[in-house]
Amino acid sequence: MGSSVTHAAAPPPPPPSPSSPPSSVGLAAALPPKQDEKAEPEKVDWLNLPCPIPFEEIQREALMSLKPELFEGLRFDFTKGLNQRFSLSHSVFMGSMEVPSQSSDTLKVPTAHYEFGANFLDPKLMLVGRVLTDGRLNARVKCDLTDNLTMKINAQLTNEPHFSQGMFNFDYKGTDFRSQLQIGNNAFYGGNYIQSVSPHLSLGTEIFWLGHQRKSGIGFAARYNTDNMVATGQVASTGIVALSYVQKVSEKVSLASDFMYNHLTQDVTSSFGYDYILRQCRLRGKIDSNGVFAAFLEERLNMGVNFILSAEVDHRKKDYKFGFGMTVGE
Amino acid sequence: MASKVSPKGKEKAGKGSKASEERSAAKCDKEWSTWAMKKAKVITHYGFIPLIIIIGMNSEPKPQLYQLLSPV
Numbered sequence: 001m002g003s004s005v006t007h008a009a010a011p012p013p014p015p016p017s018p019s020s021p022p023s024s025v026g027l028a029a030a031l032p033p034k035q036d037e038k039a040e041p042e043k044v045d046w047l048n049l050p051c052p053i054p055f056e057e058i059q060r061e062a063l064m065s066l067k068p069e070l071f072e073g074l075r076f077d078f079t080k081g082l083n084q085r086f087s088l089s090h091s092v093f094m095g096s097m098e099v100p101s102q103s104s105d106t107l108k109v110p111t112a113h114y115e116f117g118a119n120f121l122d123p124k125l126m127l128v129g130r131v132l133t134d135g136r137l138n139a140r141v142k143c144d145l146t147d148n149l150t151m152k153i154n155a156q157l158t159n160e161p162h163f164s165q166g167m168f169n170f171d172y173k174g175t176d177f178r179s180q181l182q183i184g185n186n187a188f189y190g191g192n193y194i195q196s197v198s199p200h201l202s203l204g205t206e207i208f209w210l211g212h213q214r215k216s217g218i219g220f221a222a223r224y225n226t227d228n229m230v231a232t233g234q235v236a237s238t239g240i241v242a243l244s245y246v247q248k249v250s251e252k253v254s255l256a257s258d259f260m261y262n263h264l265t266q267d268v269t270s271s272f273g274y275d276y277i278l279r280q281c282r283l284r285g286k287i288d289s290n291g292v293f294a295a296f297l298e299e300r301l302n303m304g305v306n307f308i309l310s311a312e313v314d315h316r317k318k319d320y321k322f323g324f325g326m327t328v329g330e
Numbered sequence: 331m332a333s334k335v336s337p338k339g340k341e342k343a344g345k346g347s348k349a350s351e352e353r354s355a356a357k358c359d360k361e362w363s364t365w366a367m368k369k370a371k372v373i374t375h376y377g378f379i380p381l382i383i384i385i386g387m388n389s390e391p392k393p394q395l396y397q398l399l400s401p402v
Contacts, residue, residue, distance in 0.1 A: 082386065139374065
């Protein structure tokens with residue numbers, strides 16, 4: 001996961017970013033070209049900028065630290081590798097899942113399911129499939145058509161009619177830019193483009209069109225990162241502004257904060273969290289402006305055996321979620 | 331007058347039948363493509379995981395068949 005924030009809900013939250021395709025050419029003309037970065041670290045080689053992060057992963061450090069997969073109930077995952085590239089996974093979940101509801105009350109549905117999965121991971125071809133006991137299939141295909149062109153397919157197929165979703169992505173990676181074209185069901189078309197304008201700064205833009213609802217949107221995003229910090233900002237025509245800042249305080253500790261404003265619903269959320277990556281465990285905690293506290297612990301008991309604890313407490317809505325689980329296998 | 335009206339009426343009828351033919355051809359295409367999409371969805375739904383398993387079992391080094399089912 002971590003990818004498309006855009007395709008999460010019906011109005012995709014398009015991250016905003018000012019477009020900047022021709023800027024590197026303009027800057028290359030203004031500045032002395034071909035300065036070797038090794039000899040003088042201050043001079044930047046404007047013709048050899050690094051390739052930027054893919055557009056959908058622009059906020060990945062903040063998402064990894066602030067949004068762990070919190071769950072309620074029991075979770076057990078077993079991954080068995082048959083050879084280096086092929087593995088099968090079995091996963092059992094017993095607990096409550098939240099169902100999105102219109103009112104402010106959270107609606108929890110007790111569910112139990114078993115999920116069987118098969119993964120084939122090759123450098124050029126990746127196939128991941130997961131099937132649940134209720135017949136839902138999650139399929140992901142990633143195929144490198146050429147060195148620079150990648151095709152990704154993401155599909156959720158269900159037995160109920162009209163609930164299935166699928167998305168095709170074509171990614172093209174250039175020397176200092178990336179572009180992506182997305183085609184989804186329900187006549188969804190989208191594209192995004194991100195360009196490095198300096199060794200630390202990259203700017204991107206996104207545009208999407210929903211055929212059936214006749215909605216379209218445009219967004220802009222910017223990402224500034226150094227070795228110790230990452231700052232990102234996104235603005236979208238759907239009225240969403242999202243900012244994030246992650247600071248790596250030391251090798252083991254990083255702090256993250258995140259701010260989201262939705263102009264249409266006048267909804268503001270801000271959160272602050274920490275991420276401790278220690279030798280035997282990974283602990284993530286966060287506190288929200290809605291008064292929600294959450295923590296997620298992954299403890300390595302043995303080689304390949306991880307124990308997981310998840311907690312999320314919301315005093316305002318009286319919603320308390322505690323979960324525990326175990327992950328066996330890589 | 332009547333002679334002027336009737337060719338126009340015939341033209342309109344001609345155009346109308348062509349338009350309805352085009353519309354029914356488009357409808358046919360749409361029905362065929364919907365049928366094809368439905369079949370593709372069913373095939374993917376049942377066949378994707380077996381496809382991964384077949385590709386995986388044929389990759390090097392070849393795993394044994396019992397490894398598929400045993401928990402070790």
